Amino acid sequence: MIKVAINGYGTIGKRVADAVAAQPDMEVVGVSKTRPSGEAYIANERGYPLYIADIEKKPVFEQAGIAVAGDVEEMLKKCDIVVDATPGGVGKANKAIYELFNVKAIWQGGEKHEVAGISFNSSCNYEDAYGADFVRVVSCNTTGLCRIIHLADEAYGVKSVFSTMVRRGSDPGGIKKGPVDAIVLNPVTIPSHHGPDVNTVLPTIDIVTTAMIVPTTFMHMHVIRMELAREASRDGVLDLIRKHPRIGIVKGASGITSTAELRELASDMNRPRGDLWESCVYEDSVSVGTNNELYLFQAIHQEADVVVENVDAIRAMMKAADTAEESIKMTNEALGFSAI
Amino acid sequence: MIKVAINGYGTIGKRVADAVAAQPDMEVVGVSKTRPSGEAYIANERGYPLYIADIEKKPVFEQAGIAVAGDVEEMLKKCDIVVDATPGGVGKANKAIYELFNVKAIWQGGEKHEVAGISFNSSCNYEDAYGADFVRVVSCNTTGLCRIIHLADEAYGVKSVFSTMVRRGSDPGGIKKGPVDAIVLNPVTIPSHHGPDVNTVLPTIDIVTTAMIVPTTFMHMHVIRMELAREASRDGVLDLIRKHPRIGIVKGASGITSTAELRELASDMNRPRGDLWESCVYEDSVSVGTNNELYLFQAIHQEADVVVENVDAIRAMMKAADTAEESIKMTNEALGFSAI
Amino acid sequence: MIKVAINGYGTIGKRVADAVAAQPDMEVVGVSKTRPSGEAYIANERGYPLYIADIEKKPVFEQAGIAVAGDVEEMLKKCDIVVDATPGGVGKANKAIYELFNVKAIWQGGEKHEVAGISFNSSCNYEDAYGADFVRVVSCNTTGLCRIIHLADEAYGVKSVFSTMVRRGSDPGGIKKGPVDAIVLNPVTIPSHHGPDVNTVLPTIDIVTTAMIVPTTFMHMHVIRMELAREASRDGVLDLIRKHPRIGIVKGASGITSTAELRELASDMNRPRGDLWESCVYEDSVSVGTNNELYLFQAIHQEADVVVENVDAIRAMMKAADTAEESIKMTNEALGFSAI
Amino acid sequence: MIKVAINGYGTIGKRVADAVAAQPDMEVVGVSKTRPSGEAYIANERGYPLYIADIEKKPVFEQAGIAVAGDVEEMLKKCDIVVDATPGGVGKANKAIYELFNVKAIWQGGEKHEVAGISFNSSCNYEDAYGADFVRVVSCNTTGLCRIIHLADEAYGVKSVFSTMVRRGSDPGGIKKGPVDAIVLNPVTIPSHHGPDVNTVLPTIDIVTTAMIVPTTFMHMHVIRMELAREASRDGVLDLIRKHPRIGIVKGASGITSTAELRELASDMNRPRGDLWESCVYEDSVSVGTNNELYLFQAIHQEADVVVENVDAIRAMMKAADTAEESIKMTNEALGFSAI
Ligand SMILES: NC(=O)c1ccc[n+]([C@@H]2O[C@H](COP(=O)([O-])OP(=O)(O)OC[C@H]3O[C@@H](n4cnc5c(N)ncnc54)[C@H](O)[C@@H]3O)[C@@H](O)[C@H]2O)c1
Ligand SMILES: NC(=O)c1ccc[n+]([C@@H]2O[C@H](COP(=O)([O-])OP(=O)(O)OC[C@H]3O[C@@H](n4cnc5c(N)ncnc54)[C@H](O)[C@@H]3O)[C@@H](O)[C@H]2O)c1
Ligand SMILES: NC(=O)c1ccc[n+]([C@@H]2O[C@H](COP(=O)([O-])OP(=O)(O)OC[C@H]3O[C@@H](n4cnc5c(N)ncnc54)[C@H](O)[C@@H]3O)[C@@H](O)[C@H]2O)c1
Ligand SMILES: NC(=O)c1ccc[n+]([C@@H]2O[C@H](COP(=O)([O-])OP(=O)(O)OC[C@H]3O[C@@H](n4cnc5c(N)ncnc54)[C@H](O)[C@@H]3O)[C@@H](O)[C@H]2O)c1
Structure with a gap:
């Protein structure tokens, strides 16, 4: 099982988490939030361990009835790969810590190409991401x-x-x-x-x-x-x-x-x-x-089309599927997704 | 099993159909549409027999790949009770045909109180609808x-x-x-x-x-x-x-x-x-x-709150649950619904 | 002075009326409405004689404090040319009456090219409208x-x-x-x-x-x-x-x-x-x-760009200016308009 | 003539400037902006001397073809009273400089009551502002x-x-x-x-x-x-x-x-x-x-109703009209304004 963390459980992050959880070869080891919110309750309901950026805010979460598993660093210790879905421009600053914890990382389209050096779309260039450490899924x-x-x-x-x-x-x-x-x-x-x-x-x-x-x-x-x-x-x-x-x-x-x-x-x-x-x-x-x-x-659909691409990117980077076709098929089937 | 037809498979009708289909004591015997549309494909996918208002349009539906079961009159022959969810003002004209086919009927809030004589909200006046032939679920x-x-x-x-x-x-x-x-x-x-x-x-x-x-x-x-x-x-x-x-x-x-x-x-x-x-x-x-x-x-939520009320109204009219509490509990449980 | 009537004093018509009234060589002899409205009060305030489509509604206007000058036929008797700014598709039906009263007519872009046979833009084909009886100003x-x-x-x-x-x-x-x-x-x-x-x-x-x-x-x-x-x-x-x-x-x-x-x-x-x-x-x-x-x-600006074109079309049809340049200059100056 | 400066020539400020300019007993001695914009061109067109918050930006304005009269401090030297229409929360910080230049000042509803100590509506409490140095026109x-x-x-x-x-x-x-x-x-x-x-x-x-x-x-x-x-x-x-x-x-x-x-x-x-x-x-x-x-x-109309109140506030503070009635009449007449 590929251990996936999602840093930034917002519009994109929460969807990636659910798509990852649905895959037979992946599991969600943690998701992260900065503030209590409707989404934090959902993370708890789904059973995704919830980590927070600033551990000093733990009491604020707990007072709101939201269980906290630890801070983002602890989350990074538990994963093979992290999907960074923090707001555009924020993700770049996280690169150092991903390197420090020696985890592979995927960024989203709000970051520049240079953050990863490889920009990805599974139907176009799956092979470029094969085995790579850093990949950016385009917007x-x-x-x-x-x-x-x-x-x-x-x-x-x-x-x-x-x-x-x-x-x-x-x-x-x-x-x-x-x-x-x-x-x-x-x-x-x-x-x-x-x-x-x-x-x-x-x-x-x-x-x-x-x-x-x-x-x-x-x-x-x-x-x-x-x-x-x-x-x-x-x-x-x-x-x-x-x-x-x-x-x-x-x-x-x-x-x-x-x-x-x-x-x-x-x-x-x-x-x-x-x-x-x-x-x-x-x-x-x-x-x-x-x-x-x-x-x-x-x-x-701005909130959704990149989600399946993130799943394929994980597989490519983890060498868990050799071709785009194979990964796309697995991703789609696990989601019960066939295009309209 | 209470046999329910939904006349008018639009915003409200399609939701009532799904809610009815989820109930242990009810089944959807048919839904109706006037024109091919996204919703007609969904009716087919869900397995709800699709009836159409004007049977002359059958070829138009079939050309679009949508299976048609018959006309609305045939649908009425198959049901114990019909939920009329045609557009506001249209439902009233259907009363005569419901009486002719001797089926109980529920109208929506777009119709006047007088169409049924009983206006309904399960938390307020379940008993007024108990055994009644005609009921209007308020807007x-x-x-x-x-x-x-x-x-x-x-x-x-x-x-x-x-x-x-x-x-x-x-x-x-x-x-x-x-x-x-x-x-x-x-x-x-x-x-x-x-x-x-x-x-x-x-x-x-x-x-x-x-x-x-x-x-x-x-x-x-x-x-x-x-x-x-x-x-x-x-x-x-x-x-x-x-x-x-x-x-x-x-x-x-x-x-x-x-x-x-x-x-x-x-x-x-x-x-x-x-x-x-x-x-x-x-x-x-x-x-x-x-x-x-x-x-x-x-x-x-304008599209949703009346849906559960329609289900309860069916039970009241069919004397399938003696109290509001009993029906509400059944309805909610069947939908996996507990209020936020 | 060119006597101009505006049939349909709505979004376009009210603007054409004001633009015509500002021209040194034109006057507004009447505007028409079907119902009392904010615009009808404005017509009165501006001093444009207000004619109505259905003279039986005169009391309704008068009760609202709006002075009515007569019906549309009377308006047509007073003008050299009518600008038809009724809603798209309505204008076509008015052609017969314009012919009957022997007035030149301009239609708007909501009508088909065929209503007039000449479609007009003063910067492009002023000469095509020169002396013409019927012209359509494009949308x-x-x-x-x-x-x-x-x-x-x-x-x-x-x-x-x-x-x-x-x-x-x-x-x-x-x-x-x-x-x-x-x-x-x-x-x-x-x-x-x-x-x-x-x-x-x-x-x-x-x-x-x-x-x-x-x-x-x-x-x-x-x-x-x-x-x-x-x-x-x-x-x-x-x-x-x-x-x-x-x-x-x-x-x-x-x-x-x-x-x-x-x-x-x-x-x-x-x-x-x-x-x-x-x-x-x-x-x-x-x-x-x-x-x-x-x-x-x-x-x-959908409400405005055709307004100046209508004024030029009037001049072309009435042979009141020999070239587009001349008419455009007159129109713009009378409005104090020089492009941003 | 009461010499009025407008600090912050935006949504409210540009309207107050025009309303002041229309008054027989007032003149606009300057308006201020922080950045070149459509409104800055308008200030030039209207002939309002344009002052800027940061004089180092003068070349930026001039490159855009916008004439600059000086900085805000110079504007304050020329006026009897300043209408502060900077964005909500910004105005407060300007109080010190108004005191330094010994000018009366009016703030808008985006500031707290405490900034001036007197909150104003001419129909309600004109007399409270009579002769006052600092007044806030409510939102x-x-x-x-x-x-x-x-x-x-x-x-x-x-x-x-x-x-x-x-x-x-x-x-x-x-x-x-x-x-x-x-x-x-x-x-x-x-x-x-x-x-x-x-x-x-x-x-x-x-x-x-x-x-x-x-x-x-x-x-x-x-x-x-x-x-x-x-x-x-x-x-x-x-x-x-x-x-x-x-x-x-x-x-x-x-x-x-x-x-x-x-x-x-x-x-x-x-x-x-x-x-x-x-x-x-x-x-x-x-x-x-x-x-x-x-x-x-x-x-x-959020952009407009306070504008006339600002004009009255100026008169009250400058003791230029003894009663609300008198000032309101002057303000309205100068604008050609009688309520619909
Ligand atoms: N929303 C879209 O339509 C869309 C589409 C494609 C790509 N993207 C890209 O996806 C990325 C995420 O966008 P989004 O719309 O999901 O944003 P979002 O604001 O909905 O979610 C961001 C999440 O990150 C969390 N967060 C913020 N700062 C953090 C930090 N320092 N550490 C950890 N978590 C932090 C927030 O709590 C929030 O839950 C951006 O790069 C964006 O450009 C967004
Ligand atoms: N949409 C809402 O927010 C809402 C909320 C509460 C109650 N209501 C009420 O529910 C009723 C239905 O409204 P809706 O919003 O679902 O309308 P809708 O337009 O979404 O759906 C109406 C459906 O009826 C079908 N239809 C039209 N004429 C028909 C006919 N003669 N015979 C059979 N079917 C016909 C249409 O094909 C359509 O699918 C109205 O009384 C409305 O006032 C609507
Ligand atoms: N609104 C736009 O943005 C726009 C832009 C360019 C062209 N046009 C075209 O201009 C024409 C007028 O459009 P509009 O937007 O001004 O419409 P509108 O609805 O704003 O105004 C139409 C006016 O005609 C009057 N009217 C209706 N029926 C009438 C009748 N039988 N006899 C006399 N008057 C009648 C109405 O009272 C109304 O005042 C249409 O052809 C439209 O396509 C509109
Ligand atoms: N817009 C409304 O609907 C409305 C209604 C009533 C009251 N108000 C209040 O009026 C005030 C102004 O609001 P607005 O909507 O006109 O704002 P705005 O943003 O439209 O205009 C503010 C102007 O101030 C200028 N400015 C910004 N910082 C400045 C500074 N430090 N020094 C000088 N000028 C500066 C900006 O260039 C801008 O032109 C606020 O207190 C607001 O709450 C606004």
């Missing part, structure tokens, strides 16, 4: 772009990509971040930094991205235009997507035309937390122009 | 008001109630209804119609309500002020709430101060669809003034 | 696209355009339309109908568009990618925009990165209703790729 | 509560007040603050701090308030319930409101039922920035219960 948006671009590139060759990402302003459980009523260019400059981030996984892709933030919580929406090198057809592309274990299709017949209806469907399917681990391509949007330009919309 | 807001007012009334006597309801503009899966950026008085006039609706269940309560709609999807929020006849204490009120099977407490130590964080918690608890069947009283808000005025905030 | 989005594409096309030649439009869900004064929390593909299919609509004004442009709706009220946002035929530079493009009378530049130094801050600026500038009649290109977004692809973001 | 919400409570108290005697404030999450020009999709209790505890804040102006009023934040930008909404000591009638109350120079009535016949439509009306009226300096009571909401409980809804 939710980059994950979504990498999956579909790599798929198209393998099949048809991708000459260039232009994508606009319309991003959710806040996660559904957030109450502080806005905007309330605005479309915010983030960044104003074109291209945005998302293209270069794709290049940390797929270095040869020619990509220009633009991004904005809007007042919604459920998912990001990507508009993608790719110039393909070889002839493609709409049906061919849809077939490829259908076979991909991490990209799903939003059927035209479902009548679903939005992010909200899509999350409603996931919720109706009894997915835990209504999570969509797959990229969701709208069937009716897929079209191929006369010069082999491929167009499509895909919705990305 | 989500009225359900939330009835539960807490009746509890306070039994314990302390309620001299008067003043409540403001801040309502969600649209359900999370909705994309058409607004507002986008407005506070809408609905109605502008004071008092609103919600007070008289409470009186259909609790006829003697002196209540004034006001209501508005805001751009949010997750839950309604109620501010309640009750003048109590007998002396009350904050701790006493909290104790009463803790014992109530359908009212939960949002712990101060959880740090939760909003509707969004509360739904996040329900989602983390793996509640199906993140549903909160209970009214959710914010612990830190409960306070008692010098003249025995009780103040509190409670959040109401 | 706010199409107006925004036409202005910038035509500008680039004249200067550099436009080989192809790809644009994504992120549209506001509701106008700020609206309370019914959503979405509250969703990104809605509208339409799901790619390309959207906006490209062909651009072609009604600029028939030779090769354009693919995609569109979605988000929960905001202030403005639409366009991401535009154009392949240019001839070499272009960022500075060259910015210079062209600076000289355009209907396209403004959102200065980088202003720190403005959103639609909301932009409307705040217009409001601070004391523009009536905070209106931005110009397309607003974000200076920092303008960039030119290695293959002469031009990228930029522009914000479009 | 937008407290201003709204004070106006109506004092009016009712003078006419009927107010025995108790219970009010719920549904507050906007962000100002319309804001892009950072949320929530996006939540109702946030702020605070969770009942009563909120707004009641005691009313008591800084009206010390004897018995008041309990509750407050929450919702995802909207335009206005706050107050639900108010007052127990009156003496018999009141709906018409009597409406008459009183009609005569009040700072409370307006939203006519039932206007069809306006929301905050958004109300701001649209103000915008249509050509109010600068669409500002509603008056509290806006919804005519149809005003009702009186059998025990003389007065109920009403009022909308409060």
Whole structure:
């Protein structure tokens, strides 16, 4: 059993913990929090030993009826590998302690590529992470772009990509971040930094991205235009997507035309937390122009798509599965997940 | 086994179907839809026979890969009781056909009291529905008001109630209804119609309500002020709430101060669809003034609180449980539900 | 003086009325409403004779203290030209009566091209409307696209355009339309109908568009990618925009990165209703790729950009100005409008 | 001429500057900013000398084409009185420098009562500020509560007040603050701090308030319930409101039922920035219960209602008008403002 610790039991961390706990070859040896919160109670309920960043706060937790197992250092002693899911920018500072305790570590997309030197997406570059000590799972948006671009590139060759990402302003459980009523260019400059981030996984892709933030919580929406090198057809592309274990299709017949209806469907399917681990391509949007330009919309569940990637990253780094296919299959099956 | 049909498999209907299917003494003999949709696929997946309002549309469903069992009349032939969860105002027109097929029927809060003559909340007036043919389960807001007012009334006597309801503009899966950026008085006039609706269940309560709609999807929020006849204490009120099977407490130590964080918690608890069947009283808000005025905030999950009430209404009407306590216990246990 | 009637005194109509009233060569002879409302009081205050669609409702208006001048037919008798700003789809049915009363007519973008046979944007095809009886001013989005594409096309030649439009869900004064929390593909299919609509004004442009709706009220946002035929530079493009009378530049130094801050600026500038009649290109977004692809973001104030186009259309149809330049100059000066 | 400086030219400061500039007995000698922004350009355009907090940033402003007159200390040398409209909590620290430069000062509601020792609302306690050196104009919400409570108290005697404030999450020009999709209790505890804040102006009023934040930008909404000591009638109350120079009535016949439509009306009226300096009571909401409980809804334009109060505070402190009536009349007339 691979002993996994999750440092930072928040939006991403709590999902990674549950996904790890569901795997036959992994166990959660601890999760960490900084403050009492609804999530801390959940950690207790799930039976995940709860460690805290600052042990002096132990009485505060206990007064709230939350059991504390120790501090983060103790957690690190117990694990083979740590998934760092602290807020963006915080994780970097933890590298020293991970080295000190000699544990492998995975960071999230809120950290820079340099923190690990290897940026990861299981469908694209599983082998790069094989046996590695430090890996960064790219952000939710980059994950979504990498999956579909790599798929198209393998099949048809991708000459260039232009994508606009319309991003959710806040996660559904957030109450502080806005905007309330605005479309915010983030960044104003074109291209945005998302293209270069794709290049940390797929270095040869020619990509220009633009991004904005809007007042919604459920998912990001990507508009993608790719110039393909070889002839493609709409049906061919849809077939490829259908076979991909991490990209799903939003059927035209479902009548679903939005992010909200899509999350409603996931919720109706009894997915835990209504999570969509797959990229969701709208069937009716897929079209191929006369010069082999491929167009499509895909919705990305920001809280979920990277979760399964973290599980695969663990396997790659621990050499617990030799190929991406093998790990992806194990991960998906353990979650009862087959793409919509 | 009580044979239950659900006419109108939408926001409320799909939840009632799952709750009924979970009961040891009930089974879902059919659900109905008017158009192919994400929900129709779910009905098939769950194994609920899917009936359609207009049988001429059968080919449209089948082309979308959705199996159809027949028309609504055939569904009515198979059931002892039908839960009508068609959109507000539509249900009334179905009464004639329910009478024709000689089935008992339950309507939702979108219909007027007169459609059934009995308005129902299991914690308040279970006995009124005992053996009845037609019952209306009151709306989500009225359900939330009835539960807490009746509890306070039994314990302390309620001299008067003043409540403001801040309502969600649209359900999370909705994309058409607004507002986008407005506070809408609905109605502008004071008092609103919600007070008289409470009186259909609790006829003697002196209540004034006001209501508005805001751009949010997750839950309604109620501010309640009750003048109590007998002396009350904050701790006493909290104790009463803790014992109530359908009212939960949002712990101060959880740090939760909003509707969004509360739904996040329900989602983390793996509640199906993140549903909160209970009214959710914010612990830190409960306070008692010098003249025995009780103040509190409670959040109401509009899509969920009436679901368990529908299950109890079925039992009352079918005389399948003699008391509210018995039915509530069965309903809650079958769902694995104990209030937060 | 050109006698102008405005049929449909709503979001667009009330702005056109004020813009017409400000012109030295035009006067408002009447505006029309169907129901008493805040806007009806404003018409009275401004001194615009108020006509009503259904004269039987006169008492309802008068009881509300709103003076009524007569019915729409009487209004049509008094005017040379009517601007139809009734809700999308309603205007078409009015054509017969305009023909009957022998008045020239302008429709808005909510009507199909066929209603008039000429679709108009003053910077692009003023001459097509010269002396015409029926003209359609294209929608706010199409107006925004036409202005910038035509500008680039004249200067550099436009080989192809790809644009994504992120549209506001509701106008700020609206309370019914959503979405509250969703990104809605509208339409799901790619390309959207906006490209062909651009072609009604600029028939030779090769354009693919995609569109979605988000929960905001202030403005639409366009991401535009154009392949240019001839070499272009960022500075060259910015210079062209600076000289355009209907396209403004959102200065980088202003720190403005959103639609909301932009409307705040217009409001601070004391523009009536905070209106931005110009397309607003974000200076920092303008960039030119290695293959002469031009990228930029522009914000479009949906309620305002077509207003000045309507004024120019009146002049063209009435032969009151011989060239676009002349009319645009008159319109802008009368409004005290010079692009940001 | 009273020489007025505005320290902090943001949402409130820019409005106070324009209102001061419109007064016959006052002039704006300077406004201050910390960073280049859209508002800094506006200050230049209006001809308000622009001072900056940190003079080392002068080149940054000048590079952006914004003229700088000097630093804040120089501004203070030129004025008789300073209106501090820096962000909440910042203003307090400025007290020392105001004392040093021997200028009178006004703070806003984001500061505590203690900063000035006198909390002000011109309709309630003008005389308390007469000749004073330091005054705090209470917050937008407290201003709204004070106006109506004092009016009712003078006419009927107010025995108790219970009010719920549904507050906007962000100002319309804001892009950072949320929530996006939540109702946030702020605070969770009942009563909120707004009641005691009313008591800084009206010390004897018995008041309990509750407050929450919702995802909207335009206005706050107050639900108010007052127990009156003496018999009141709906018409009597409406008459009183009609005569009040700072409370307006939203006519039932206007069809306006929301905050958004109300701001649209103000915008249509050509109010600068669409500002509603008056509290806006919804005519149809005003009702009186059998025990003389007065109920009403009022909308409060958070950015505007305190602006006119600042102008009156200046006159009181400078002894430029002897009574509230006199100052209010001057202020309103100079702005062309009569309540809706
Ligand atoms: N939320 C998303 O949509 C999303 C998507 C993909 C990637 N990411 C990335 O995942 C990472 C985590 O983001 P998140 O949204 O889950 O954040 P979050 O704020 O929801 O959770 C962070 C958790 O870390 C804990 N924490 C904070 N400081 C800590 C410390 N010093 N030590 C230990 N724990 C600490 C907090 O208690 C919290 O539970 C970031 O890099 C982010 O960019 C987030
Ligand atoms: N959504 C809520 O928050 C909520 C809460 C409490 C009570 N209610 C009440 O529950 C009832 C249902 O509301 P909902 O929100 O579930 O509506 P919904 O629109 O989500 O679902 C209604 C369903 O009825 C089906 N339908 C429509 N017309 C039909 C017909 N003629 N015959 C059969 N089926 C038909 C539709 O296909 C749809 O699936 C209403 O009375 C409503 O007022 C709703
Ligand atoms: N609102 C926008 O952002 C926008 C932008 C560009 C173009 N348009 C187009 O402008 C047109 C008007 O749109 P709007 O947003 O101003 O609509 P609106 O609903 O704000 O106003 C329409 C007005 O027409 C009146 N009306 C309705 N039926 C009528 C009838 N039969 N006869 C006379 N008057 C009638 C209504 O009272 C209302 O005042 C539509 O074609 C729309 O597509 C709208
Ligand atoms: N915005 C509202 O709705 C509202 C309503 C009533 C009262 N208030 C109160 O008014 C005050 C100002 O709020 P606001 O909303 O106008 O804030 P804001 O952030 O819009 O404006 C504050 C301005 O102060 C400037 N500033 C910041 N630090 C400064 C410093 N050290 N020295 C000089 N200038 C500085 C900023 O550049 C900015 O222009 C606060 O006390 C607030 O609580 C605000």
